[in-house]
Amino acid sequence: MSALLSLRNVWVEYGDKIVLERVNLDIAERSFVSIVGPSGAGKSTLLRLLLGQEAPSKGCILLDNKPLLPECGPDRGVVFQRYSVFPHLNARRNVLFGLECGSAPFTARLFGAARRAALEEADAMLAAVGLADSGAVYPAQMSGGMQQRLAIAQALVKRPRILLLDEPFGALDPGIRGDMHTLITRLWSEYALTIVMVTHDIKEAFALGTRVLTFDKRRHDPHAPHRYGATATYDLPLDRRAAEAIASS
Amino acid sequence: MRWVNIRPRRGSALLLGVAPLLLLVLVYLLASASRHAINPADKILPTPDAMIAAMRGLVLVPDPMTGRHTFWADTAASLQRLGIGLAISTLSALLVGLLLGLLPAVRATFSPLVTTIAVIPPIALLPILFIVFGLGEASKVALIVVGILPAMIRDLASYVEALPTEQMLKAQSLGANSWQLMIRVALPQMTPRLIHAVRLGLGPAWVFLISAEAIASDVGLGYRIFLVRRYLSMEIILPYVAWIALLAIAMDWALRVFSRRGFPWAHAAR
Numbered sequence: 223m224s225a226l227l228s229l230r231n232v233w234v235e236y237g238d239k240i241v242l243e244r245v246n247l248d249i250a251e252r253s254f255v256s257i258v259g260p261s262g263a264g265k266s267t268l269l270r271l272l273l274g275q276e277a278p279s280k281g282c283i284l285l286d287n288k289p290l291l292p293e294c295g296p297d298r299g300v301v302f303q304r305y306s307v308f309p310h311l312n313a314r315r316n317v318l319f320g321l322e323c324g325s326a327p328f329t330a331r332l333f334g335a336a337r338r339a340a341l342e343e344a345d346a347m348l349a350a351v352g353l354a355d356s357g358a359v360y361p362a363q364m365s366g367g368m369q370q371r372l373a374i375a376q377a378l379v380k381r382p383r384i385l386l387l388d389e390p391f392g393a394l395d396p397g398i399r400g401d402m403h404t405l406i407t408r409l410w411s412e413y414a415l416t417i418v419m420v421t422h423d424i425k426e427a428f429a430l431g432t433r434v435l436t437f438d439k440r441r442h443d444p445h446a447p448h449r450y451g452a453t454a455t456y457d458l459p460l461d462r463r464a465a466e467a468i469a470s471s
Numbered sequence: 472m473r474w475v476n477i478r479p480r481r482g483s484a485l486l487l488g489v490a491p492l493l494l495l496v497l498v499y500l501l502a503s504a505s506r507h508a509i510n511p512a513d514k515i516l517p518t519p520d521a522m523i524a525a526m527r528g529l530v531l532v533p534d535p536m537t538g539r540h541t542f543w544a545d546t547a548a549s550l551q552r553l554g555i556g557l558a559i560s561t562l563s564a565l566l567v568g569l570l571l572g573l574l575p576a577v578r579a580t581f582s583p584l585v586t587t588i589a590v591i592p593p594i595a596l597l598p599i600l601f602i603v604f605g606l607g608e609a610s611k612v613a614l615i616v617v618g619i620l621p622a623m624i625r626d627l628a629s630y631v632e633a634l635p636t637e638q639m640l641k642a643q644s645l646g647a648n649s650w651q652l653m654i655r656v657a658l659p660q661m662t663p664r665l666i667h668a669v670r671l672g673l674g675p676a677w678v679f680l681i682s683a684e685a686i687a688s689d690v691g692l693g694y695r696i697f698l699v700r701r702y703l704s705m706e707i708i709l710p711y712v713a714w715i716a717l718l719a720i721a722m723d724w725a726l727r728v729f730s731r732r733g734f735p736w737a738h739a740a741r
Contacts, residue, residue: 275640294643305635308642310659310736319655320645330651362739373641380645 226251226416227272227384232281233451234267241267243451245281247435249384254410254417256431258424263437264452265420269388272418273300285383296324299377303389306373307361313372314357317344320380344379350412351375351405367398371405378413387419391426403430434458517706525706541695545711549692550718552608553680556615560676561669563616564623565661571624572631573657574649582628589621593679601687611683618679619672626671630664631657663737666730670723677719 225248234242242264249255259265270276271283277292284290285297300306307316321340322332332340348354351371361369370390377385387406391399407430410417421427427434436456443449479487503516517525529542537544570577571585596617597610604610634657642656684693692715699707731738 273640273644294640296644296646298644300641300644302637302641305637306641308638308656308660310734319642319647323642323645323647323651323655327648328650330647330655360736360739362736376641376645382644 225249226286227418228284228287229271230282230284232271232278232283234264234271234276235279235451239448240451242271242278243453245453247454249416249418251416252414254415254430254432255419256427256434257418257420257437258422258427258434259437259452259455261422263439265437266388268437269386269418269420272384273298273386296320296380297383298386299380299382299384300386300388301370301373301377301390303392307369307376309361312358312360313348313353313364313375314341314344316361316372317347317375317379320376324380347375347379348372350378350409365398366394367402370394370402374406374409378409378415381413384416384418387417387421389421390419392422399426406430428460432460434460514703514705517709521706522710525704526710529707544690545692545695546714546718548688548690549680549684552611552683552691553615553676555608556612556619556680557669557672557676559612559616560620560623560672561665563620564627564668565658565665567624568627568665569631569653569657569661571628572634572661573653578628578632585621585624585628588617589625593618594682597683597686606687611680611688614679614683615676619675622675623665623668623672626668627661627664631661634660660737663730663734666726666734670726673719673722673726677715681715 227247227249229245229247232242232245233240245268257265257268267276271278272290274290274292274294282289294300308319311319318332318340321343322330325336325340326332331337345354345357348357351374353368353371353375356364356368359368361372364372373390390406391402394402403426406417409415419427419430434456435454435458437452438455439450439452440455441450499516500519503513503518506513506516507518526542530540533539534541534544567581567585571581572578593614597614600610600613600617604613638656639652642652647655680691681693681696684691685697688694692711696708696711
C-alpha cells in the first residue's frame with residue numbers, strides 16, 4: 223500500500239521548548255490510526271499539524287506526495303471533541319454548508335436544481351449517520367452524541383482524503399460511546415476512509431484502530447524537561463482488525 | 472426553604488414587579504397631596520390634575536407659534552435623531568466589529584484606534600461636533616454615534632474573536648474562504664449579539680440625545696424639559712420623563728422580542 227500521508231523528520235518547537243522531535247510516519251490509505259499517549263506528549267500538536275492549523279518548525283508533511291499547506295483545506299475533514307457544528311444552522315443546513323462553500327464562492331448559497339441536488343446529498347449523509355429524522359433540529363437541542371454524529375456527517379459530505387478525529391468521543395457517556403464506535407467503524411469501511419484519531423482512551427484506541435501509535439518522550443532531562451520532545455515510541459499494527467476490515471468491505 | 476431557592480411563579484413575579492412601581496406612585500400622590508394641603512400653589516410636586524391639564528395643552532392643542540402639537544413634534548424630533556443615530560451605529564458596529572473580530576491584520580491595525588476613541592468622554596467632544604457639524608441635526612446624531620459606537624464595536628469584535636476556534640477550523644476544512652467565513656459563520660452568529668449591543672446602547676444613546684437637545688435645539692423631548700425648567704414646570708417635566716421611560720422600555724422590549732423570534736437558536740436553553 224502506498225503512503226497517503228507522510229511525515230518526514232518533523233519537529234515542532236515553541237521558543238526553546240521542544241514538543242515533537244524527529245517524527246517519521248507513513249500513514250497508508252484506508253488505515254485507521256489511533257494515537258495515544260500521556261497529556262503533554264504532543265498528540266494534539268500532531269493533529270494540529272495534520273490539520274494545517276500550524277506548520278512544523280522543521281521537516282515536511284506530504285499528502286499524496288505533495289507538501290501540505292499550513293492552512294485547513296477541504297482535503298482534510300475534522301471532528302473535534304466540542305464546537306464542531308454551527309449553532310445557528312439546523313442539522314440539514316450544517317451538512318449543506320460544506321457543499322455550498324465548495325460550489326458558490328461568492329454567495330455561499332445554492333439555488334434551484336443545484337440546491338435540491340445538494341440537499342439530497344446532505345439528507346443521504348444525515349441518514350448514513352443515523353440522523354435521518356433530525357434534519358430540522360438545531361445543535362442546541364441535540365444530545366452530545368447527536369452533535370458528534372452531525373459533525374461526522376458534515377465532514378464526510380466533502381469526501382475528505384483523510385479524516386482527523388480529536389478525542390471525538392471523549393465527552394460522551396460509555397453507552398453512547400459504544401454506538402459511536404460502531405458507527406465510525408461502519409463509515410470507515412463503507413466510505414473507504416483514512417482516519418487519524420487522537421484519544422486518551424487506550425481501550426478505544428485498540429478497539430477501533432488498525433494501527434496504534436503511542437507518543438511519548440524517548441529521553442528525559444530532569445533539569446530541563448522541555449528540551450526533549452515527544453515522538454512515536456510504539457507503532458503497533460493490528461493486522462487482525464485490518465484483515466477483518468478488508469474481508470468485510 | 473433557603474431564600475435562594477424561593478422562586479416566584481409567573482403570575483406572582485408580575486405582581487411583585489408591579490408593586491414597587493405602584494408604591495412609588497402612591498408615595499408621590501401622598502407627598503403631593505400633603506404639600507398642596509399646606510400650599511395650594513405648590514409647584515414642586517404637582518397633582519395629577521395639574522399634570523393632565525398642562526399636558527392636554529401640549530398634546531391636543533396646536534402651538535399658536537408653530538401650528539404643531541408641541542408634544543408630538545418633540546417626540547418625533549427626538550425619535551428621529553435617536554433612530555438615525557442608532558441606525559448608523561448599528562450598521563457601522565456590524566461592519567467594523569465583524570472585520571475587527573475576524574481578521575487579525577485589521578484588528579492589529581485598528582483596535583488601538585477604537586480603544587483610544589472609546590476612552591474619550593463623548594460629551595467632551597460635543598463642542599468639536601458643534602463646530603464641525605453646526606448646531607443642526609447632524610451634530611446631535613453625531614454625538615449619539617460617537618457616544619455608543621466604540622463600545623458596540625468593542626463588544627462585537629470581542630464576541631466574534633471569541634467564537635470557538637474549532638468552528639472556524641471546521642468551516643475552513645469544509646472549504647470556506649475568508650468571505651464565506653464572514654458571511655456564513657461569523658455574521659449570522661453575531662446578529663443576536665448585535666441586537667443585544669443595541670439594547671445596551673439605548674441607555675447611553677438617550678443620555679447623549681437629551682444632553683445634545685438640552686444644549687442646542689429648538690424642538691425635542693430633552694429641549695422641552697430643559698426649557699420649562701426655567702418656569703419650575705414640574706407638571707410638564709414629570710410626564711415628559713415618564714414618556715421617555717415608556718419609549719425606552721418599548722424599544723428594549725421590541726428588540727428583545729425581535730431577537731427571540733428571529734434567532735431562536737441563540738435563545739435555546741443552556
